[in-house]
Amino acid sequence: TVIQSQIANIRSQNNLAFQIIHGLCLFSSGTSRKTIDLLTHCGLSPGYDALHTSHTIMADGQIRRAQ
Numbered sequence: 001t002v003i004q005s006q007i008a009n010i011r012s013q014n015n016l017a018f019q020i021i022h023g024l025c026l027f028s029s030g031t032s033r034k035t036i037d038l039l040t041h042c043g044l045s046p047g048y049d050a051l052h053t054s055h056t057i058m059a060d061g062q063i064r065r066a067q
Contacts, residue, residue, distance in 0.1 A: 002042050002043075002044065018044075019043070019044060019045055019046055020046060020054070022039075022044060022045055023036065023039070023044075023045035023046045023050075023051045024051060024054065024055065026039070026045060026051075027048075027051040027052070027055055028055070033048045036048045036051065
């Protein structure tokens with residue numbers, strides 16, 4: 001899948017959507033920062049800081065929604 005992602009890495013919306021979903025799944029399951037950084041270099045995930053920010057924004061939105 002790394003090679004397929006690199007070939008398709010034209011920065012299309014589909015590829016970006018895959019990266020975000022894949023990265024958030026990894027982040028939410030407790031995958032280490034080092035592993036996420038490795039996958040970022042392979043083009044399979046956004047960076048750890050971007051995932052952390054996205055996760056925080058989504059969590060805050062759900063808390064506001066529940067109130």
